[in-house]
Amino acid sequence: MHTLIASPFLTDFVVVKPDAQGAVQIGSDLFDELLVASSRPDASCPQWLVDAARKRWDLDLTSGPLAQLVKVREPSPLGYGRASYEVNLGCNYKCPHCYLGTKTFEGLAWPEREQMLHTVRDSGALWFQITGGEPTVDKLFPQVYTTAWDFGMMITLSTNGSALHAPRILDLLTERRPYRITVSVYGASASVYDEVTQRSGSHELFRKGIKAAHENGLPLRFNLVMTDRNAHELDEMKAFAEDLGVSYHVYSKISPTIYGGAETLPSQSSEFLHTRKPFTGCGAGHTHFHVDPFGLASICKVGRDAQFSLVEKGLDALRELAGVADSLMGRTGGCSGCKLSGSCFTCRPLAKLYQTANAPLERYCQHGGR
Numbered sequence: 001m002h003t004l005i006a007s008p009f010l011t012d013f014v015v016v017k018p019d020a021q022g023a024v025q026i027g028s029d030l031f032d033e034l035l036v037a038s039s040r041p042d043a044s045c046p047q048w049l050v051d052a053a054r055k056r057w058d059l060d061l062t063s064g065p066l067a068q069l070v071k072v073r074e075p076s077p078l079g080y081g082r083a084s085y086e087v088n089l090g091c092n093y094k095c096p097h098c099y100l101g102t103k104t105f106e107g108l109a110w111p112e113r114e115q116m117l118h119t120v121r122d123s124g125a126l127w128f129q130i131t132g133g134e135p136t137v138d139k140l141f142p143q144v145y146t147t148a149w150d151f152g153m154m155i156t157l158s159t160n161g162s163a164l165h166a167p168r169i170l171d172l173l174t175e176r177r178p179y180r181i182t183v184s185v186y187g188a189s190a191s192v193y194d195e196v197t198q199r200s201g202s203h204e205l206f207r208k209g210i211k212a213a214h215e216n217g218l219p220l221r222f223n224l225v226m227t228d229r230n231a232h233e234l235d236e237m238k239a240f241a242e243d244l245g246v247s248y249h250v251y252s253k254i255s256p257t258i259y260g261g262a263e264t265l266p267s268q269s270s271e272f273l274h275t276r277k278p279f280t281g282c283g284a285g286h287t288h289f290h291v292d293p294f295g296l297a298s299i300c301k302v303g304r305d306a307q308f309s310l311v312e313k314g315l316d317a318l319r320e321l322a323g324v325a326d327s328l329m330g331r332t333g334g335c336s337g338c339k340l341s342g343s344c345f346t347c348r349p350l351a352k353l354y355q356t357a358n359a360p361l362e363r364y365c366q367h368g369g370r
Contacts (some may be wrong), residue, residue, distance in 0.1 A: 001175075001176065002018075002068070002069060002071035002151070002152065003017070003059065003061070003068060003069045003070065004016065004017055004018075004053060004059070004061075004069065004070045005017075005018060005070070005071045005072075005073065005126070005152045005154070006026075006031060006034045006035075006069070006070055006071070006072045006073065007072075007073035007126045007152060008069075008073065008075050008076065008079065008124060008126075009081055009126050010079060010081045010287060011079075012025055012266065013025070013026050013027065013028055013030070013031035014286060015049065015052065015053075015056075015070075016028065016154060017056075017057050017059070018149065018154060018155070018176070018177060018178070018179060019177035019179060019219060019311075020057055020179075022056055022057075024052045024056055026054075028217070030048070032068070034046075034049070034070065034072050035047060035072050035074070036189060038066055038067050038070065039130060039358025040066075041065060041067055042065055042347060043065060043066045043067065043356070044061070044062070044065055044066060044280070045065075045070065046067045048068075049061060049070070051122050054235040058258065063111055065251055067128065071151075071152035072152075073121075073124075073152050074122075075124070075251040076122055076124030076224060077315070077321070078122075078123050078124055078315060078318055079124045080123040080124045080125045080184050080289060081124065081126060081127060081283075081285060081287045081288060082125055082126070082127040082128070082129070082286060082287065082288035082292065082319070083120050083123065083125035083127075083128055083129070083288060083289055083290070084128070084129035084130075084131060084133060084288075084289075084290045084291070084292065085117075085120070085128065085129070085130055085131070085144070085290075085291045086117075086131055086133065086150075086267075086290070086292050086293050086301070087107065087130060087131070087132050087133065087135040087140070087141060087144060087293065088104075088105050088106065088107050088132050088133040088134075088135070088138045088293045089102070089103050089104055089105075089106065089132065089133045090103050090104055090105030090106075090132070090133045090134070090137070090138070091103045091132060091133045091134040091137070092134055092137050092160075092162060092199065092202075093134065093160060093197040093198065093199050093202060094197065094198040094199060095186065095196060095197055095198065096108045096198070096227075096263070096264065096266075096267050097196075097225070097227050097254050097264050097267035097268075098257075098264065099254075099255045099257055099264060100133065100257065100258060100340075101257035101258060101259050101261050101263070101264075103133060105133075105138070106293060106294075107138075107140075107293035107294060107295065107313070108294060108295050110140055110143060112295060112311045113140060113143070113144060113295070114143075114147060115310075115311055116291065116295040116310045117144065117147050117148055117151065117310055119310045119317075119318075120148075120153075120154075120291065120310070121148075121151040121152075121153070121257050122279035122314075122315060123289075123315065123318055124186060125153065125288070125289075126152075126153060126154055127154050127156070127179075128148050128154065128156070129152070129156045129157075129158060130144065130145060130148070130155060130156070130157050131156075131157075131158040131215065133140040133293075134159065134160055134162070134163075135157065135158070136157075136159050136162070136163035136164070136166075136169050137162075137163055138204075141169075141174055142168060142169075145157070145172060145173075145176070146172065146176060149176040149178075150176075151309070153181055154179045155177055155178040156178065156180045156181075156182060156334060157178050157180070157182070158182045158184075159174075159181060159182070159183055159184075159199075160184050160206065161181075161183040161184075161185065161205075161206050161207060161209035161210055161213070162205040162209055163205075164183075164205055164208075164209030164210065164212055164213045164218075164355055165183070165205075165208040165209045165211070165212035165213075170212055170213075170216065173213075173216075173218055174216050174218070177218065177219075178218070178219065179219065179221075180219050180221055181212065181213060181218055181219060181220050181221070181298070182221045182222075182223060183206075183220060183221070183222055183223070183224050184207075184222075184223045184225050184239075184251075184302075185206075185223065185224050185237055185240075185248075186202075186206075186225055186227075186230060187203065187226065187229075187233050187237070188233040188236030188237045188239075188240060189203075189233065189236070190203040190204065192229065192230050193206065193230075195229055195230075196227060196229050196230050197223075208272045209309070210244070213224075214244055214246075220244070220246045221246065221247050221248065221249070222237075222241045222246055222247070222248035222249070223248070223249055223251045224237045224238065224241070224248050224249065224250045224251065225251050226250060226251065226252040226269050226271075226272050226332070227254065227267045227268070227269055228267055228268065228269045229267070231269040231271050231272060234250070250272075252265050252269065252272035252274075253268075253272075254268040255267075255302075255353065255354075256353040256354055256355075256356065256357035256359060257353075258301070258302070258304060258353070259356075260352070260353045260357050261353075261357060262357035262358060262359060264310050265357065265359055277292070282300075284299040284300040284325050285299030285300070285303075285321035285322050285324055285325025285326075286305060286321075286322050286325060288300070289318060289321055290304075291310060292304070292307065294309075295308055295309055295310045295311040296308065296310070297309075297310050297317050297318060297321065298321070298324075299321050299324055299325040299328065299349075300349070302349045302350050302353065303324075303325070303349030304349075305328060305349070305352075306320070306324045306328075308320050310342075328349050335350070
């Protein structure tokens with residue numbers, strides 16, 4: 001298994017460590033040197049890389065050949081930087097606030113998943129988020145994770161943490177360590193946590209998972225998910241994270257489902273119903289993309305109006321996304337006729353979901369009722 005990854009990243013070239021922050025930025029000439037040397041089984045790491053790895057990560061790269069220590073990624077004709085993959089929509093929880101709506105364990109068989117992962121690799125994506133549903137309860141999760149890691153992707157795993165203590169998951173993550181494990185947290189007490197997830201015993205599984213991950217030094221980050229049922233426990237949830245030395249983000253905006261369903265919106269805590277930060281644009285469809293359980297690529301998790309099969313079309317599917325992104329971001333949809341549209345800072349695909357759900361204007365429009 002490789003210790004470092006050398007890869008193009010958008011317009012740059014970097015050397016990164018799969019489970020660590022920080023990078024060594026290199027020029028195209030040094031990257032080309034690594035690319036050529038990696039094809040020679042006996043080539044050692046160049047001295048400049050040995051010195052850089054020792055300085056950045058305290059690593060010794062003199063113990064073996066370059067081809068064993070460094071995964072050198074081939075340049076891509078597309079040059080994407082990031083991708084996310086929804087392994088499935090199924091979950092072992094039944095949270096009423098979940099934006100995925102109906103949760104079913106459906107998706108591609110392994111040969112098609114492997115083919116899709118080859119396309120994601122060939123797109124140039126260095127940063128790869130594996131999400132769901134709950135990805136760790138998917139039968140093919142170990143194969144997906146191992147393949148993506150071995151391809152030289154920096155993996156972020158988004159999970160509820162309930163299976164992190166299971167040997168098949170814990171052994172995998174400690175052997176091929178991820179860049180980050182982002183865990184959604186639904187409460188501080190067992191009663192509140194289980195009420196939010198609507199699964200008895202889910203809090204106990206969460207605590208077992210976090211304990212195992214923390215004891216094994218896995219890189220955790222918490223999303224403290226605020227709803228109408230657990231907002232009163234925010235301070236305790238923060239204290240839990242701080243006691244473990246884990247960074248956290250307070251996630252407080254409940255969105256409609258990916259189908260524009262409104263059934264999630266009653267879970268919004270009125271205490272956290274505040275104005276969204278202005279949307280100032282993003283690289284959806286241009287620098288990153290999303291893949292659903294059926295191998296259909298879209299510009300992001302929200303903008304799923306147009307999807308293209310990576311299994312059937314390969315890289316050609318991704319060549320469609322930039323134009324789709326531009327058209328989705330430019331549309332006005334249900335806001336036609338708004339006199340303030342010229343100063344709108346709302347993500348248009350997200351606004352459409354709110355409009356489809358007939359949500360109150362103040363949930364998604366910074367102009368409110370003006």
